[in-house]
Amino acid sequence: MPVQCSCCGEKRAMLKRPKTGHSVCKDCFFWAFEEEVHETIVSAKLFRHGERVGIAASGGKDSTVLAHVMKVLNERYGYGLELMLLSVDEGITGYRDDSLETVKRNQQQYELPLKIVSYEELYGWTMDAIVKQVGLKNNCTFCGVFRRQALDRGAIMLKVDKICTGHNADDVAETVLMNVLRGDVARLRRCTAISTASEGEAVVPRCKPLKYAYEKEIVLYAYFKKLDYFSTECIYSPNAYRGHARTFIKDLESVRASSIVDIIHSGENLSVREGVKMPVQGTCNRCGYISSQALCKACVLLEGLNRGLPRLGISKHHRLHGKILARQPLTEKEERKLRSENS
Amino acid sequence: MCEINEDFHDRLECVQDVEGGLKKCVKCKEANASVVIKGGDAHCRACFKENFTHKFRATLGKNRVIFPGEKVLLAVSGGPSSCSMLRQVQEGLSQNAHKKLRFLPGIVYIDEGGAVFRSSEERQKTVAQLQAIFKATGYPFHIVPLEQVLDLPSSTILTAPSASQPAHTGAYKTAVDQFIQHEISSSAAREVQEETDVYESQEPHTQALQKLIGSAKTLTAKQDLVNTLRQHVLVHTARSKGYSKVMLGDSCTRLAVKLLSNISTGRGAHLAQDTGFSDTRHGDVILVRPMRDYSAKEIAYYNHVFAVPSVFIPGLDTKNADKASIHRLTESFVNKLQADFPSTVSTIYRTSEKLQTVCGSSSTADPCDRCLLCVCALDTADDGVSALQATLTSEKLSKFRGNTRPGMPVLISGELRQSAPTVRDCRSGEGENCGQAQVGGSCCSSDMKPEKTDLKSTLCYSCQLIVKDLSSVECLPQYILSEAMRRQRRSLMRKEINTFVFA
Numbered sequence: 001m002p003v004q005c006s007c008c009g010e011k012r013a014m015l016k017r018p019k020t021g022h023s024v025c026k027d028c029f030f031w032a033f034e035e036e037v038h039e040t041i042v043s044a045k046l047f048r049h050g051e052r053v054g055i056a057a058s059g060g061k062d063s064t065v066l067a068h069v070m071k072v073l074n075e076r077y078g079y080g081l082e083l084m085l086l087s088v089d090e091g092i093t094g095y096r097d098d099s100l101e102t103v104k105r106n107q108q109q110y111e112l113p114l115k116i117v118s119y120e121e122l123y124g125w126t127m128d129a130i131v132k133q134v135g136l137k138n139n140c141t142f143c144g145v146f147r148r149q150a151l152d153r154g155a156i157m158l159k160v161d162k163i164c165t166g167h168n169a170d171d172v173a174e175t176v177l178m179n180v181l182r183g184d185v186a187r188l189r190r191c192t193a194i195s196t197a198s199e200g201e202a203v204v205p206r207c208k209p210l211k212y213a214y215e216k217e218i219v220l221y222a223y224f225k226k227l228d229y230f231s232t233e234c235i236y237s238p239n240a241y242r243g244h245a246r247t248f249i250k251d252l253e254s255v256r257a258s259s260i261v262d263i264i265h266s267g268e269n270l271s272v273r274e275g276v277k278m279p280v281q282g283t284c285n286r287c288g289y290i291s292s293q294a295l296c297k298a299c300v301l302l303e304g305l306n307r308g309l310p311r312l313g314i315s316k317h318h319r320l321h322g323k324i325l326a327r328q329p330l331t332e333k334e335e336r337k338l339r340s341e342n343s
Numbered sequence: 344m345c346e347i348n349e350d351f352h353d354r355l356e357c358v359q360d361v362e363g364g365l366k367k368c369v370k371c372k373e374a375n376a377s378v379v380i381k382g383g384d385a386h387c388r389a390c391f392k393e394n395f396t397h398k399f400r401a402t403l404g405k406n407r408v409i410f411p412g413e414k415v416l417l418a419v420s421g422g423p424s425s426c427s428m429l430r431q432v433q434e435g436l437s438q439n440a441h442k443k444l445r446f447l448p449g450i451v452y453i454d455e456g457g458a459v460f461r462s463s464e465e466r467q468k469t470v471a472q473l474q475a476i477f478k479a480t481g482y483p484f485h486i487v488p489l490e491q492v493l494d495l496p497s498s499t500i501l502t503a504p505s506a507s508q509p510a511h512t513g514a515y516k517t518a519v520d521q522f523i524q525h526e527i528s529s530s531a532a533r534e535v536q537e538e539t540d541v542y543e544s545q546e547p548h549t550q551a552l553q554k555l556i557g558s559a560k561t562l563t564a565k566q567d568l569v570n571t572l573r574q575h576v577l578v579h580t581a582r583s584k585g586y587s588k589v590m591l592g593d594s595c596t597r598l599a600v601k602l603l604s605n606i607s608t609g610r611g612a613h614l615a616q617d618t619g620f621s622d623t624r625h626g627d628v629i630l631v632r633p634m635r636d637y638s639a640k641e642i643a644y645y646n647h648v649f650a651v652p653s654v655f656i657p658g659l660d661t662k663n664a665d666k667a668s669i670h671r672l673t674e675s676f677v678n679k680l681q682a683d684f685p686s687t688v689s690t691i692y693r694t695s696e697k698l699q700t701v702c703g704s705s706s707t708a709d710p711c712d713r714c715l716l717c718v719c720a721l722d723t724a725d726d727g728v729s730a731l732q733a734t735l736t737s738e739k740l741s742k743f744r745g746n747t748r749p750g751m752p753v754l755i756s757g758e759l760r761q762s763a764p765t766v767r768d769c770r771s772g773e774g775e776n777c778g779q780a781q782v783g784g785s786c787c788s789s790d791m792k793p794e795k796t797d798l799k800s801t802l803c804y805s806c807q808l809i810v811k812d813l814s815s816v817e818c819l820p821q822y823i824l825s826e827a828m829r830r831q832r833r834s835l836m837r838k839e840i841n842t843f844v845f846a
Contacts, residue, residue: 007741022741032740039736044728180606181680183690185697194728212733248676252607255666256563258734258808259607265730265804266611269722273615273699 018216026224033221037209038073044194046207049080054160057085059099062166064229065218071110088150089118091126099230117154119146134310140240145297155204163206170215173260176267177245186278192267203290380641395645399431402633408621409588411445411522416586419452421473425592426653427642428634433480450477450484451580457490457549458556458569472654487580490548492572497822499579500718502626555818562668564812566659571716581628589630596639599691604673609805612722618695624718714803715827721803801830
């Protein structure tokens with residue numbers, strides 16, 4: 001006997017919500033999903049009327065659903081936002097060039113302006129070239145650091161007031177766990193915030209409207225709405241440390257479905273003891289971007305890549321910052337430590 | 344890779360060096376090394392033992408929580424970690440120890456066989472084995488079955504004001520000096536009172552306990568429930584026998600697993616209490632964890648080499664699959680990670696040291712602000728956007744909405760806040776509120792059955808998850824239910840007079 005939707009009681013239930021376990025029909029699911037995102041946006045006061053908002057679009061399911069839902073809610077509730085798509089080309093063949101095609105299709109489907117920034121034009125290095133120098137481990141650091149700056153630079157070029165990213169509940173939970181496993185207390189405190197603080201001119205504030213949406217629900221939404229997205233994983237991701245946290249979260253979800261939100265709740269209620277050393281925000285001496293050290297991470301990584309010392313951004317080297325800034329040559333011992341394991 | 348500032352590319356060293364001979368101990372550089380615990384340093388047995396003993400003393404001394412002459416209860420579960428702790432206490436208190444420890448220990452073992460469905464012969468066998476171990480130490484010991492939780496008084500879950508303990512550091516030194524003076528002047532040999540109790544559990548109690556544990560539908564909830572009840576029994580035993588401190592034998596590995604599984608069950612606000620050195624949530628009884636610097640490997644090696652007796656007792660999740668419960672899953676996750684990244688456990692441990700409790704654990708806080716089950720401060724405050732609010736919103740949106748069409752914005756953000764259950768409708772009339780408030784603040788109907796929604800407002804986030812998994816809350820022990828009702832009544836009273844009370 002077919003199950004009725006537990007929400008409207010009229011139509012037949014088409015799916016079971018991973019978040020609550022209720023069986024609902026398609027329309028009620030779309031409505032509930034969109035309402036939850038709307039509720040998140042309104043109660044966190046993410047946007048103001050008339051703002052220009054850049055949606056970080058990679059062509060994957062999170063950003064496609066984000067673009068769709070933002071467009072729907074903007075019209076339905078009259079946010080008055082000017083939406084545009086912002087995309088980053090890391091230069092990973094077989095992955096990013098395909099997903100960028102998806103973004104271009106999205107642009108036409110949603111009729112939103114699009115801007116693509118690439119690592120090649122910003123830094124002079126593509127991810128493929130970086131991986132050749134760095135190796136298969138630790139390259140996610142480069143990609144992540146560069147992408148953050150690339151998004152900010154693209155946002156400034158587009159003159160947007162805010163960036164919104166498609167980070168979902170699973171991502172935030174993974175980040176909380178990763179920061180505990182790596183002992184990064186400073187990030188642990190900040191990672192559950194729904195929007196970043198907006199200090200400094202070189203930084204555009206960014207927010208996560210999908211913070212409480214489960215990844216499985218995003219996939220269900222995209223599937224039933226027949227949205228067009230690119231569903232392959234980054235080819236370098238199997239070696240990432242984040243993979244361990246991700247497997248753990250997936251297993252947790254199978255034991256208890258509410259675990260993901262429970263982890264976010266734990267992360268939000270954590271508090272750090274006074275007297276623990278926290279990094280202080282300043283600016284990079286070379287490029288002016290925000291940084292807690294003398295040189296921002298992107299400058300350090302770039303310096304390492306350009307000099308053929310790829311481990312410069314990975315291992316402990318804060319004492320060498322002064323030397324790098326002054327462009328002094330490094331001693332033989334320091335050079336040896338910083339060279340890649342492959343060479 | 345796993346720690347942000349780590350430069351980990353050296354391979355781990357082993358006890359043998361390249362030529363095949365045995366290495367020398369890195370500390371004394373004389374004897375042959377026999378063990379590599381961590382960091383690639385090989386030690387000989389004597390140096391290892393010295394290091395082990397020293398760590399115990401250092402942990403106690405650094406934190407200065409245990410004052411001389413105090414009665415301290417050692418919670419021994421029979422496992423390797425707590426038996427090792429027992430041995431350390433024995434050695435520390437023995438006459439010929441250098442700078443011996445100065446407190447009066449007692450031992451308690453809580454027999455959980457009833458919850459795990461062990462037969463009474465097995466339980467008696469285990470108890471006899473442990474009794475032999477305890478008798479050999481010469482300290483007073485108490486063997487308490489978990490069934491006693493059904494008879495506990497309500498005061499167990501209330502925070503009692505702590506005994507007047509001087510807070511400033513100078514007072515610790517003066518207390519120690521005074522104690523030494525007193526010892527020198529009283530030269531008479533002290534009579535050791537052998538106050539031992541061995542309680543036998545009765546059959547109907549065991550069945551009631553099994554029904555209670557059986558009412559939890561998932562293994563995770565069962566384990567959490569047993570842990571909570573065990574802690575209540577521990578605190579009650581300490582209070583009734585006059586102990587002001589309880590020592591728990593949690594090792595570093597166990598605490599790392601506990602930290603992660605607590606994060607996974609929503610206990611982020613209470614991490615410092617659950618995994619820190621001292622746990623002050625009960626006020627007068629303080630729980631300390633002196634073994635938190637030791638990894639499971641160190642303890643296992645020490646027990647093996649120095650013949651520390653321990654008894655293996657199967658628990659709720661023994662021989663279960665990896666995904667049977669959250670604790671089991673976390674344990675296997677941490678162990679697997681530790682094999683590939685050897686600094687995982689110590690990094691997690693260091694993270695736990697940097698955390699603190701969200702709200703101050705003052706003993707003068709209103710008991711209504713604390714969770715009913717775990718006695719920690721409530722973390723379910725309604726303050727704008729949070730994971731809790733998101734969950735409540737989802738629940739509300741998925742419930743039956745009747746004829747409203749989807750696509751219509753029917754809910755304004757203000758109405759989506761689910762109000763905490765305030766006034767319960769009186770059952771006496773035709774569903775109308777009786778509106779009467781008697782002196783005790785209770786409603787007119789006297790036989791109100793406790794329901795899950797009643798308990799929700801008195802519980803913290805993760806205890807709410809436990810109760811959600813119970814098929815019926817009536818199986819809970821009486822002291823929990825009556826305390827819940829009392830708090831309900833008080834909060835009703837409070838709501839009535841809210842406008843007239845300052846602060």
